[in-house]
Amino acid sequence: MKSVAAQQNVTLTCPRKSGHKENLFWIRIISGHQPEFLGGTYGFDYEGVHQTPHFTTKQEPGTFILNIHQSQISDTGLYYCIQTETLQMSFVRRVFLMVKGPQSSISGIIQAPPSAAVHPGESVSLQCSVLSDSEKKACVLYCAVAACGEVMFGNGAKLDIKYRNTRTLSNTEIALCIVCVALAISVTVSVYLIWTRKKQDGSGGETRFLYNYVLTPSAAVN
Numbered sequence: 001m002k003s004v005a006a007q008q009n010v011t012l013t014c015p016r017k018s019g020h021k022e023n024l025f026w027i028r029i030i031s032g033h034q035p036e037f038l039g040g041t042y043g044f045d046y047e048g049v050h051q052t053p054h055f056t057t058k059q060e061p062g063t064f065i066l067n068i069h070q071s072q073i074s075d076t077g078l079y080y081c082i083q084t085e086t087l088q089m090s091f092v093r094r095v096f097l098m099v100k101g102p103q104s105s106i107s108g109i110i111q112a113p114p115s116a117a118v119h120p121g122e123s124v125s126l127q128c129s130v131l132s133d134s135e136k137k138a139c140v141l142y143c144a145v146a147a148c149g150e151v152m153f154g155n156g157a158k159l160d161i162k163y164r165n166t167r168t169l170s171n172t173e174i175a176l177c178i179v180c181v182a183l184a185i186s187v188t189v190s191v192y193l194i195w196t197r198k199k200q201d202g203s204g205g206e207t208r209f210l211y212n213y214v215l216t217p218s219a220a221v222n
Contacts (some may be wrong), residue, residue: 001096001097002095002096002098003097003098003100004071004095004097004098004099004100005099005100006071006072006073006101006102007039007070007071007072008070008101009067009068009069009070009071010068010071010072010075010097011065011067011068012026012065012066012068012079012081012093012095012097013063013064013065013066013093014026014063014064014065014066014081014092014093015062015063015064015092015093016041016059016062016063016064017042017043018043018044018045019043019044020042020043020044021043021085021086021122022043022082022083022084022085023040023042023043023083023085024040024041024042024043024081024082024083024092025038025039025040025081025082025083025084026038026039026057026064026066026079026080026081026082027039027079027080027082028077028078028079028080029076029077029078029080030076030077030078031077038050038055038057038066038079039055039056039057039058039066040057041057041058041059041064043120045059045188047059047124052074053069054068054069054070054122055067055068057067060199064081066079066081068080068097071099072099073099073100073101074099075099076097076098076099077096077097077099078094078095078096078097079094079095079096080093080094081093081094081198096107141189174220
């Protein structure tokens, strides 16, 4: 088994022995589809390349390789390297390729059972909750009903999932905050100026008191 992420390039190898009677082929089998031929080569050294926009098969020393360009989830399946000689066929290499897509943002689904029993012909409402880790994503949810070997899908409902972010402040709220800050600064400056003025006035009164105390005896003498 080989597991890769989607959009990655994949290289599968198949051992090759030089010979004039053997031929090598790469095929794949995907569930629900017919076997698909991807490319082939001769047993002897051959420089020919079988190439499509998605697949490339070619020889390299001692091996026959299959390159998958930008793998997709639909490439998941069984890949076989087959060797044929006259009327004989053998499987030289088998690889199950698993192509993984991006991790689903849905972390769980909670389905609530019907509140009461129903009778044939009656309508019933079923509810389920989808838990998502996605911050912002638009997706379509389908209701699927499986019964008697059949699967039926509903019309689908588009769901916009938005991340619950902190509410942005409006222009009015921003202006109000600025006014409050300016008012607080103004009050602080005013209190400081009043305190400084009182301190200066107190120092001046003491000086005048000392001045009068010192000069009064002199004046008495005169």
